[in-house]
Amino acid sequence: MKINFNLGLVIFVMAVFFVISFITNIIGPLIPQFIKTYDLSLVLASFLPLSFFFSYGVFSVPAGIFLERYGGKIVMLSAFIISSAGAALIIFMPGYLSFIFSFFMIGTGMAILQVVINPILRYAVSGENFAFFSIIGQLAFGSASFLSPVFYRFLLEKKNFFGLYIFDNEPWLWIYVLFILAILVLLIFLYFLKIPGNQSTSEKFDNNVFINFLKSRYSYFYFFGIFSYVGVEQGINNWSSQFLYQYHSLDPEVVGVDVISAFWGNLTIGTIISLFLVKLIEEKKLLNIYALSSSIIAFLAIHGDSEISVLSFKLLGFSISGVWSVMISLSLNSVPKNHSVFTGILLTGIVGGAIFPFIIAGVGQLFNLKVGMHVILIGLVYLFYVGFTAKPLISNKTIKIN
Numbered sequence: 001m002k003i004n005f006n007l008g009l010v011i012f013v014m015a016v017f018f019v020i021s022f023i024t025n026i027i028g029p030l031i032p033q034f035i036k037t038y039d040l041s042l043v044l045a046s047f048l049p050l051s052f053f054f055s056y057g058v059f060s061v062p063a064g065i066f067l068e069r070y071g072g073k074i075v076m077l078s079a080f081i082i083s084s085a086g087a088a089l090i091i092f093m094p095g096y097l098s099f100i101f102s103f104f105m106i107g108t109g110m111a112i113l114q115v116v117i118n119p120i121l122r123y124a125v126s127g128e129n130f131a132f133f134s135i136i137g138q139l140a141f142g143s144a145s146f147l148s149p150v151f152y153r154f155l156l157e158k159k160n161f162f163g164l165y166i167f168d169n170e171p172w173l174w175i176y177v178l179f180i181l182a183i184l185v186l187l188i189f190l191y192f193l194k195i196p197g198n199q200s201t202s203e204k205f206d207n208n209v210f211i212n213f214l215k216s217r218y219s220y221f222y223f224f225g226i227f228s229y230v231g232v233e234q235g236i237n238n239w240s241s242q243f244l245y246q247y248h249s250l251d252p253e254v255v256g257v258d259v260i261s262a263f264w265g266n267l268t269i270g271t272i273i274s275l276f277l278v279k280l281i282e283e284k285k286l287l288n289i290y291a292l293s294s295s296i297i298a299f300l301a302i303h304g305d306s307e308i309s310v311l312s313f314k315l316l317g318f319s320i321s322g323v324w325s326v327m328i329s330l331s332l333n334s335v336p337k338n339h340s341v342f343t344g345i346l347l348t349g350i351v352g353g354a355i356f357p358f359i360i361a362g363v364g365q366l367f368n369l370k371v372g373m374h375v376i377l378i379g380l381v382y383l384f385y386v387g388f389t390a391k392p393l394i395s396n397k398t399i400k401i402n
Contacts, residue, residue, distance in 0.1 A: 009124040021144035028237035032252035046361035053354030055107035063115035064344020072195035083109025134325035142268030222331040226349030228379035231356030248306035263317035270321025287387030
């Protein structure tokens with residue numbers, strides 16, 4: 001099978017996926033540290049991921065519009081500048097209130113990048129191969145998510161980075177120093193790459209495009225699919241460590257970090273397997289398999305004893321590993337054109353990563369955290385509904401085994 005793709009763009013997109021994931025999913029391991037250092041309640045702590053993911057709800061749609069109007073390079077440059085400024089604020093002014101503002105700035109940059117790179121990847125590899133390469137992107141995403149808590153634990157143990165005792169009391173600040181350095185490297189590559197503004201020269205933005213998407217029920221259908229998946233993912237990432245501490249007395253800086261790292265590690269392994277599954281199973285059926293198996297495992301994580309709970313939280317990474325890629329592919333393959341604007345609308349759904357942890361914390365504060373964690377099951381049920389009822393214009397290429 002011949003696959004047409006732009007190798008330079010594909011590599012660049014994978015690198016951006018890695019950076020987005022690393023800086024996004026470090027928030028979960030940091031939450032127990034913030035709770036202890038700043039004496040925060042569950043609700044106050046939940047404002048940290050809320051501020052990060054809320055930016056997706058604010059800037060995803062404008063990013064899609066600006067992408068079609070001004071092109072990928074200008075939009076990506078603005079994203080890099082905003083997120084770098086947010087990271088610098090964390091480094092030089094650490095504190096609860098500054099973290100909220102900084103996370104919003106970094107989240108803004110990541111929201112813009114998510115909107116840009118998904119249609120760019122589809123442009124680089126063509127629609128019928130998009131699901132396959134989206135899963136490769138998820139592999140890069142999962143790898144970074146696995147490494148971020150491992151690096152965090154390394155910093156806690158060593159209290160320094162390469163012998164530099166600059167942040168003795170808060171060694172995790174090195175994470176944001178490296179983030180800024182990574183952005184500088186990406187800026188160098190961005191300068192030399194030819195980034196398309198939209199998928200074809202025939203696609204011109206006008207206000208009617210956006211309005212028509214808002215009138216379409218499929219926009220909301222897939223929006224809530226993205227909303228539910230990211231909500232489930234971040235609900236696990238942000239609260240599994242605290243859950244294990246409250247109900248099983250397991251150290252969040254040891255067992256908690258290990259569970260989160262394993263969750264993302266298993267997501268990465270599952271992503272590799274998904275590369276083959278997406279070539280054998282129709283996307284809709286594959287999404288149903290992911291959602292159903294994840295629902296069973298999530299129930300065991302919430303209600304099992306300490307050993308079952310730890311194992312189940314780890315395995316959830318494996319069971320949801322291909323959901324994001326399949327959801328994005330189903331969504332973009334359900335519209336014939338103007339994928340940049342549609343991507344902006346879709347990725348507004350990443351605000352689910354703010355809402356789910358916040359609701360979990362709110363219910364946890366009102367009742368208890370175990371009751372709050374059932375919000376994850378609600379999200380998984382909706383994902384099953386999407387897989388059961390989706391009607392894409394283009395289906396993923398599958399290989400028939402005789």
